[in-house]
Amino acid sequence: MNPGLQYPMFGSEIQCPHCRQTIPALTLTDTYLCSRHGAFEANPKNGELVHLQSGRNWRRWNNEWYRQHTHPDGIRFEIHEALDKLYTQGYRATRVIIARRYQELMSGYLERSTPWRAGQPEATAARLYGLPVEFSPDTSEDDCWEVINFDLEKEPGVPVRYPYFRLFE
Numbered sequence: 001m002n003p004g005l006q007y008p009m010f011g012s013e014i015q016c017p018h019c020r021q022t023i024p025a026l027t028l029t030d031t032y033l034c035s036r037h038g039a040f041e042a043n044p045k046n047g048e049l050v051h052l053q054s055g056r057n058w059r060r061w062n063n064e065w066y067r068q069h070t071h072p073d074g075i076r077f078e079i080h081e082a083l084d085k086l087y088t089q090g091y092r093a094t095r096v097i098i099a100r101r102y103q104e105l106m107s108g109y110l111e112r113s114t115p116w117r118a119g120q121p122e123a124t125a126a127r128l129y130g131l132p133v134e135f136s137p138d139t140s141e142d143d144c145w146e147v148i149n150f151d152l153e154k155e156p157g158v159p160v161r162y163p164y165f166r167l168f169e
């Protein structure tokens with residue numbers, strides 16, 4: 001790459017996080033322009049891409065964009081979508097692992113299946129859509145957990161109950 005061209009930090013072109021079409025960088029700026037979704041700005045300070053119109057931001061891992069959430073509903077919705085997708089692929093989730101950077105954000109939004117008891121770690125008691133929730137280990141800077149939002153442990157089969165299907169009823 002020729003540094004003299006001064007492209008934004010993600011290079012001369014990226015995939016639009018919304019529609020995935022390849023969109024160009026505007027040289028001498030930090031901006032990428034999607035014909036459908038408008039301007040996205042790279043922030044070299046925190047490594048994020050910001051959609052100027054909505055204020056939504058993303059981080060990138062292995063060429064995939066991961067939306068960074070500022071409200072628990074955003075994460076819950078994304079996890080719900082992933083559970084739904086797993087089900088259509090013939091799997092059931094057995095556990096949800098959420099990135100540790102969201103622990104504080106999510107703390108008031110997880111279900112408590114059993115009353116809290118002294119000495120019982122909070123993480124083992126927390127559930128989301130009926131599934132046990134854990135948070136990712138503490139991470140260093142170059143770790144996918146600084147970018148991705150959650151991971152689902154899964155096994156083949158149909159869920160015995162569908163606690164997370166309540167939203168569809």
Ligand SMILES: [Zn+2]
Binds near residue numbers: 021
């Ligand atoms: Zn787009």
